[in-house]
Amino acid sequence: MKLTHVDERGVKMVEVGHKPDVIRKAIAKGRIRLRAETVRLIREGKVEKGNVLAAAQIAAILAVKKTPELIPLCHPIPLTGIDVTFEFGEDYIEVTCEVRAHYKTGVEMEALTGVTVALLTIWDMVKAVEKDEHGQYPFTRIENIRVVEKMKGE
Amino acid sequence: MKLTHVDERGVKMVEVGHKPDVIRKAIAKGRIRLRAETVRLIREGKVEKGNVLAAAQIAAILAVKKTPELIPLCHPIPLTGIDVTFEFGEDYIEVTCEVRAHYKTGVEMEALTGVTVALLTIWDMVKAVEKDEHGQYPFTRIENIRVVEKMKGE
Amino acid sequence: MKLTHVDERGVKMVEVGHKPDVIRKAIAKGRIRLRAETVRLIREGKVEKGNVLAAAQIAAILAVKKTPELIPLCHPIPLTGIDVTFEFGEDYIEVTCEVRAHYKTGVEMEALTGVTVALLTIWDMVKAVEKDEHGQYPFTRIENIRVVEKMKGE
Amino acid sequence: MKLTHVDERGVKMVEVGHKPDVIRKAIAKGRIRLRAETVRLIREGKVEKGNVLAAAQIAAILAVKKTPELIPLCHPIPLTGIDVTFEFGEDYIEVTCEVRAHYKTGVEMEALTGVTVALLTIWDMVKAVEKDEHGQYPFTRIENIRVVEKMKGE
Amino acid sequence: MKLTHVDERGVKMVEVGHKPDVIRKAIAKGRIRLRAETVRLIREGKVEKGNVLAAAQIAAILAVKKTPELIPLCHPIPLTGIDVTFEFGEDYIEVTCEVRAHYKTGVEMEALTGVTVALLTIWDMVKAVEKDEHGQYPFTRIENIRVVEKMKGE
Amino acid sequence: MKLTHVDERGVKMVEVGHKPDVIRKAIAKGRIRLRAETVRLIREGKVEKGNVLAAAQIAAILAVKKTPELIPLCHPIPLTGIDVTFEFGEDYIEVTCEVRAHYKTGVEMEALTGVTVALLTIWDMVKAVEKDEHGQYPFTRIENIRVVEKMKGE
Numbered sequence: 001m002k003l004t005h006v007d008e009r010g011v012k013m014v015e016v017g018h019k020p021d022v023i024r025k026a027i028a029k030g031r032i033r034l035r036a037e038t039v040r041l042i043r044e045g046k047v048e049k050g051n052v053l054a055a056a057q058i059a060a061i062l063a064v065k066k067t068p069e070l071i072p073l074c075h076p077i078p079l080t081g082i083d084v085t086f087e088f089g090e091d092y093i094e095v096t097c098e099v100r101a102h103y104k105t106g107v108e109m110e111a112l113t114g115v116t117v118a119l120l121t122i123w124d125m126v127k128a129v130e131k132d133e134h135g136q137y138p139f140t141r142i143e144n145i146r147v148v149e150k151m152k153g154e
Numbered sequence: 155m156k157l158t159h160v161d162e163r164g165v166k167m168v169e170v171g172h173k174p175d176v177i178r179k180a181i182a183k184g185r186i187r188l189r190a191e192t193v194r195l196i197r198e199g200k201v202e203k204g205n206v207l208a209a210a211q212i213a214a215i216l217a218v219k220k221t222p223e224l225i226p227l228c229h230p231i232p233l234t235g236i237d238v239t240f241e242f243g244e245d246y247i248e249v250t251c252e253v254r255a256h257y258k259t260g261v262e263m264e265a266l267t268g269v270t271v272a273l274l275t276i277w278d279m280v281k282a283v284e285k286d287e288h289g290q291y292p293f294t295r296i297e298n299i300r301v302v303e304k305m306k307g308e
Numbered sequence: 309m310k311l312t313h314v315d316e317r318g319v320k321m322v323e324v325g326h327k328p329d330v331i332r333k334a335i336a337k338g339r340i341r342l343r344a345e346t347v348r349l350i351r352e353g354k355v356e357k358g359n360v361l362a363a364a365q366i367a368a369i370l371a372v373k374k375t376p377e378l379i380p381l382c383h384p385i386p387l388t389g390i391d392v393t394f395e396f397g398e399d400y401i402e403v404t405c406e407v408r409a410h411y412k413t414g415v416e417m418e419a420l421t422g423v424t425v426a427l428l429t430i431w432d433m434v435k436a437v438e439k440d441e442h443g444q445y446p447f448t449r450i451e452n453i454r455v456v457e458k459m460k461g462e
Numbered sequence: 463m464k465l466t467h468v469d470e471r472g473v474k475m476v477e478v479g480h481k482p483d484v485i486r487k488a489i490a491k492g493r494i495r496l497r498a499e500t501v502r503l504i505r506e507g508k509v510e511k512g513n514v515l516a517a518a519q520i521a522a523i524l525a526v527k528k529t530p531e532l533i534p535l536c537h538p539i540p541l542t543g544i545d546v547t548f549e550f551g552e553d554y555i556e557v558t559c560e561v562r563a564h565y566k567t568g569v570e571m572e573a574l575t576g577v578t579v580a581l582l583t584i585w586d587m588v589k590a591v592e593k594d595e596h597g598q599y600p601f602t603r604i605e606n607i608r609v610v611e612k613m614k615g616e
Numbered sequence: 617m618k619l620t621h622v623d624e625r626g627v628k629m630v631e632v633g634h635k636p637d638v639i640r641k642a643i644a645k646g647r648i649r650l651r652a653e654t655v656r657l658i659r660e661g662k663v664e665k666g667n668v669l670a671a672a673q674i675a676a677i678l679a680v681k682k683t684p685e686l687i688p689l690c691h692p693i694p695l696t697g698i699d700v701t702f703e704f705g706e707d708y709i710e711v712t713c714e715v716r717a718h719y720k721t722g723v724e725m726e727a728l729t730g731v732t733v734a735l736l737t738i739w740d741m742v743k744a745v746e747k748d749e750h751g752q753y754p755f756t757r758i759e760n761i762r763v764v765e766k767m768k769g770e
Numbered sequence: 771m772k773l774t775h776v777d778e779r780g781v782k783m784v785e786v787g788h789k790p791d792v793i794r795k796a797i798a799k800g801r802i803r804l805r806a807e808t809v810r811l812i813r814e815g816k817v818e819k820g821n822v823l824a825a826a827q828i829a830a831i832l833a834v835k836k837t838p839e840l841i842p843l844c845h846p847i848p849l850t851g852i853d854v855t856f857e858f859g860e861d862y863i864e865v866t867c868e869v870r871a872h873y874k875t876g877v878e879m880e881a882l883t884g885v886t887v888a889l890l891t892i893w894d895m896v897k898a899v900e901k902d903e904h905g906q907y908p909f910t911r912i913e914n915i916r917v918v919e920k921m922k923g924e
Contacts, residue, residue: 017716
């Protein structure tokens with residue numbers, strides 16, 4: 001068992017030129033745990049919900065496209081589609097990001113990058129209501145970021 | 155209790171011009187759960203450890219500086235220092251990112267962005283050894299991303 | 309009367325180090341002319357309006373922060389606040405972008421960049437309904453991009 | 463008639479994986495209205511003309527390549543060629559941007575982005591001569607940005 | 617003999633759409649001349665060597681991917697692999713960068729960009745030991761950046 | 771003597787918050803060696819000279835502003851001015867880049883980044899005339915990149 005990106009000469013962007021172009025799909029999920037009041041504020045707000053989720057979606061879509069600039073050894077990939085969706089729990093919001101391409105290498109890092117940037121964008125927008133009186137975040141957590149499905153070929 | 159970034163006109167980058175420039179520090183932490191063999195491979199490898207951690211550190215430092223480009227409503231901040239460190243558990247690596255500035259607004263989003271990009275970079279480098287025979291990731295998880303300290307003034 | 313950015317040696321980013329830090333504000337406006345049906349579709353749509361405008365706002369805020377990367381001779385400026393708002397006419401949407409900073413040089417290029425990227429983002433989202441049967445855009449136009457106010461000092 | 467980028471789940475980067483790779487071309491135009499003296503200054507200046515137009519061309523070419531980073535729902539597209547040209551009127555400069563690719567989706571947003579960034583770059587370079595004694599821009603306007611031709615297949 | 621990127625209308629990103637996709641490889645090299653003590657410090661340091669070289673490798677790999685954003689007339693190219701390696705002389709470090717793609721145009725600018733950013737990153741990390749007592753760099757030089765091999769087809 | 775950016779915990783962006791804001795200037799130079807015919811072609815061409823040099827200047831100015839994104843451990847610095855100039859020899863072009871700021875840390879990496887990207891941009895524009903019949907570059911070299919002056923305080 002070996003790490004493919006590292007050898008005695010350091011790190012590299014591994015060669016994928018010999019791999020065929022096939023359909024690739026990856027779905028990642030992750031969760032931000034918030035105060036129940038914060039979730040309610042977003043969920044029930046007429047404007048809040050649309051705007052917080054739209055900001056998170058757009059930030060995620062842009063971040064997916066920036067993956068090879070953020071994760072040093074990722075290949076630039078011509079992506080064909082990106083979806084970002086949300087589910088609400090009592091004290092959390094769960095983000096799902098699905099990324100698709102027709103290329104030589106998988107897109108799970110892209111889906112994971114989309115999920116994390118969506119979650120960070122939600123955090124940024126609820127800072128004022130999540131902080132305690134000392135400016136700390138006793139409740140806010142990003143949790144359970146994972147790849148739930150990775151697909152190759154049709 | 156209100157969200158400060160959202161109102162009936164949508165989202166905005168909130169005005170901070172009236173706030174004084176003070177010393178700001180934020181420390182965030184997060185964890186990637188890996189197979190015990192993967193952790194061992196990194197930890198005991200002569201080259202692997204240095205290279206995986208260096209890649210994660212550098213990716214994190216660059217990502218911290220890109221925060222206002224990734225998180226739409228963050229302000230551009232002239233940062234004065236960034237540290238990224240690691241601790242190993244049996245089946246996880248924990249990343250700590252500390253960011254400092256002398257400015258009008260806090261740097262916790264920067265520290266959180268650094269932590270998540272460090273964790274994603276580790277994931278990317280261990281893909282080959284974390285995937286199962288179906289190309290899925292039954293063990294790999296990013297967990298417990300949080301702000302452990304936020305400081306303002308001296 | 310002379311162009312300040314160009315001389316016999318070519319172009320330069322002009323020195324502003326001797327200028328004092330003062331409060332700066334600029335407001336720019338511009339308009340996208342659309343089919344009346346498209347405007348109605350956005351305006352009356354429950355989800356459409358929020359999402360199209362949120363996408364345009366967020367794209368504009370991110371673009372304002374990227375101004376020195378897009379307009380070659382612009383200085384990097386530590387911005388303190390950005391607002392993007394919309395007005396609807398029968399066959400157009402008007403975008404207003406206000407940018408504020410406390411710095412040595414004005415922010416009108418930032419406000420203009422925000423307006424144009426908001427307008428382009430709206431265009432991108434209504435492509436399917438604006439195109440005619442030959443895939444052309446007989447109606448869509450971006451018009452009247454201008455600086456409506458530029459302020460310096462208090 | 464429906465917006466393709468927006469639905470009840472918010473915005474998405476629409477799937478184009480099923481579309482064939484064909485030759486794509488789009489030509490966009492737009493105009494900056496300036497004081498007649500400013501146009502004369504650029505047009506007749508030995509160095510001014512070359513440098514202002516070269517700056518605008520290069521800014522436009524770089525911006526075309528950045529389109530998917532600026533317009534959130536645009537796909538990354540492997541572009542094959544970009545041309546940016548200028549025509550002078552008595553009190554305006556008109557920019558034309560032609561973009562070509564061999565891909566699954568059209569390039570009109572790329573051509574429009576090139577035109578607007580060229581026009582903004584010209585504005586930035588003539589600020590000193592366009593402003594009035596109060597630092598305002600009574601004449602300067604960006605106008606009539608449009609797609610003049612969109613072509614698909616050969 | 618003519619420059620292909622420049623004509624009476626200024627500069628352009630030349631059309632490559634008619635060229636076939638073939639395997640492309642380019643290898644560039646370059647050297648940073650340093651004080652012998654600095655080279656020794658890096659070479660013999662337990663942590664220094666790994667970290668300086670890892671930082672330079674990662675910066676180079678990221679810069680290779682940014683080439684079309686840095687060099688205005690370069691095409692965006694879907695790269696398939698990148699290697700960055702080092703050799704030590706008594707008073708210099710030599711960097712080699714190999715870039716591969718399967719595309720319509722060559723990758724020598726990408727390889728050259730990787731080499732130069734690796735060399736600049738090394739310079740940045742040894743500033744404290746290379747500067748003399750007046751804060752100047754009497755010894756440090758970047759030298760002999762060249763394309764040592766360019767390959768097209770198999 | 772120690773490297774300041776590296777320690778047993780890896781690399782970091784060193785803290786500069788305690789340093790005073792002072793005037794900073796750095797001048798870097800470097801040279802691209804070309805065939806004498808290529809230099810003549812640029813130098814004597816009516817359009818060639820202006821356009822090649824304008825492209826190199828603008829690429830350099832944009833790259834200076836991107837330094838903290840390219841060189842991982844560089845601080846973001848609010849730059850106040852950038853000049854890029856050229857001198858012609860019989861078989862070379864020499865680039866000088868001067869960068870100024872009022873900040874806590876020096877700008878020599880910015881000046882060096884400007885010089886190297888100007889030189890790479892020239893190389894890119896003369897590829898067609900520098901290559902031999904096998905597509906190789908027997909003459910082209912980037913040489914002698916150095917900091918010629920670094921100034922701090924007034």
